[in-house]
Amino acid sequence: MNTTPGQSVATRLTTQRHAVLQVVQARPVHLTAAEVYDALRRAEPPIAFATVYNALHYLVNAGLIAEVRRLDGVIAYDRDTSPHDHIICQQCGRLDDAPALPQAHLARQGYAALAERTGYQVLGHRVEYRGLCPDCAEMA
Amino acid sequence: MNTTPGQSVATRLTTQRHAVLQVVQARPVHLTAAEVYDALRRAEPPIAFATVYNALHYLVNAGLIAEVRRLDGVIAYDRDTSPHDHIICQQCGRLDDAPALPQAHLARQGYAALAERTGYQVLGHRVEYRGLCPDCAEMA
């Protein structure tokens, strides 16, 4: 993450941003900005709320983490930046990564047809599975 | 939408709810709660903000309209309640229905495998295409 010469804007992977990155990467779960802040407020030095948001935006932009929106609308952050699907519990909102299925890959074959019918330039797609997580399925 | 006998809670398709439903159904675009409110505030009688939310929740619950979350996190309402995909412009946030593609249907074939690997009870899935709408693609 060095400064790119000849580029007008220089952004850096600062101490705080690195700390945020580490928190997101350290856990298999998808953390929200508030959770990242909670994890770092007691750190030394403590991090500011706005800096967490700043850092998260920076990291997303740098391609080091990815955003996922939970069912309740809150943004969570994913350490896995490779294209993959998610599965969400309709009951409790739990969000997990979904292992890549060969079938989902086929949606890509429809890009051309979709572009022709909608006029959009199709660049990607996401698959989001809905269901009941193990805990909620057991209660039902 | 008659009152179901023997049911503890009775909910009704009132005048206001019907008005909200008509607004959502009248337009091909996906309206937000604020846009529905704007369309009905000048109506006779004018509708209250909270009533719009109340009505939208009721209609979603009744299966008469569907929710879609835009990229900016705002909830929009879709008159098409049949399972279908969406395509979103990464530039301007425009959200359109995506005509059903035969390929996307195949994701359903992965439910069993996904359930086995995640422990989830898989009930459904959504495909969301990303790209550039005609207007934004032209500018790029």
Add this chain to the structure above:
DNA sequence: CTCGTTGCAAATCGTTTGCATCGTC
């Protein structure tokens, strides 16, 4: 010295909630 980053607080905006009033059964 320059410019991006940090930290703090206040503002923003979509959505939810409390409560009194109203209408329908």
Add this chain to the structure above:
DNA sequence: GACGATGCAAACGATTTGCAACGAG
């Protein structure tokens, strides 16, 4: 009369923004 629906305003919560102080190149 009971209970859900409405209307109004205040509350809420996640995210954004303004601005002064700071720090690296």
